[in-house]
Amino acid sequence: MQIPFTKMHGLGNNYIYLDFFQHTIAEEKLSELAKTISNVHTGIGSDGLIIIHPSEVADVGMRIFNKDGSEGQSCGNGLRCTAKYAYEQGIVAEKQFQIETKANKVVAEVQVINGKVDHVTINMGKPHLKRELIPMQGEPKTKVIAERFEIQGEVLELTALSMGNPHAVFIVEQVSKKQVSQLGPLVEKDPRFPQGVNVEFIEILSPNEINFSVWERGSGITQACGTGACAAVVAGILNDRLERNESVKVHLPGGDLDITWDNDGDVWMTGGAELIATGFYEAAHLSKV
Numbered sequence: 001m002q003i004p005f006t007k008m009h010g011l012g013n014n015y016i017y018l019d020f021f022q023h024t025i026a027e028e029k030l031s032e033l034a035k036t037i038s039n040v041h042t043g044i045g046s047d048g049l050i051i052i053h054p055s056e057v058a059d060v061g062m063r064i065f066n067k068d069g070s071e072g073q074s075c076g077n078g079l080r081c082t083a084k085y086a087y088e089q090g091i092v093a094e095k096q097f098q099i100e101t102k103a104n105k106v107v108a109e110v111q112v113i114n115g116k117v118d119h120v121t122i123n124m125g126k127p128h129l130k131r132e133l134i135p136m137q138g139e140p141k142t143k144v145i146a147e148r149f150e151i152q153g154e155v156l157e158l159t160a161l162s163m164g165n166p167h168a169v170f171i172v173e174q175v176s177k178k179q180v181s182q183l184g185p186l187v188e189k190d191p192r193f194p195q196g197v198n199v200e201f202i203e204i205l206s207p208n209e210i211n212f213s214v215w216e217r218g219s220g221i222t223q224a225c226g227t228g229a230c231a232a233v234v235a236g237i238l239n240d241r242l243e244r245n246e247s248v249k250v251h252l253p254g255g256d257l258d259i260t261w262d263n264d265g266d267v268w269m270t271g272g273a274e275l276i277a278t279g280f281y282e283a284a285h286l287s288k289v
Ligand SMILES: N[C@@H](CCC[C@H](N)C(=O)O)C(=O)O
Pocket: 013, 064, 066, 071, 072, 073, 074, 075, 076, 077, 078, 165, 166, 198, 216, 217, 218, 219, 222, 224, 225, 226, 227, 228
């Protein structure tokens, strides 16, 4: 069987997208498919798999599977690409529409240039700050802001929150690749986070600008993480280092995002979405995992 796919990226955070409006795959195959298709040597190569599907509660639905086959609850870069796909394929007719994820329902608005979606703005909803909602071990109703976090002899300051998916944000003097690759996998699997965690290191450049690097739960180092950028800005504001209700420029390895945490509590994300390729994946590979 051949599976039609589209590969897209948001700031280098690249996924294989399957359009379930056209062609569906059995539920029990999805995790395995995510692993096989993401493999850079024997698959197409990607940070994971995203399913665009009909929704009963929104105009379109999106599910995200990481490279290791685990399912995440949301994906900021995936949402912008899903919005681009849904608009350009005529799944939606309006420029503003709703997308359902496992975490919540968000509102997307596409900016179109010459018939193609260039930028997408998404109201990502409200962050969850209580420990029980991240989830993270400890007193369930408390928040995790600038908390001492010791790992492998290193003492860091942790701010943790959920953007529908869990994030551990560390504000550091200088973001270093070594720190991300060494501490990222340890924090991701730390038992204090019972469902694992996405790990972000950020450097504050000004009240409206940060540098950002990420180790993603289930996928490792990626060029960008949209929910991570939202979490990073919320964390910076909670630590009184960034401005609330103003746009913060986030420099990610793959490019820039503009993030605002407004006074109503909603987090807004604006950034690009790009088509890479379309084609057919040979499903015979599935049995060779
Ligand atoms: N790259 C994404 C997040 C994908 C899911 C994440 N790894 C998780 O398991 O929560 C983004 O752009 O937000």
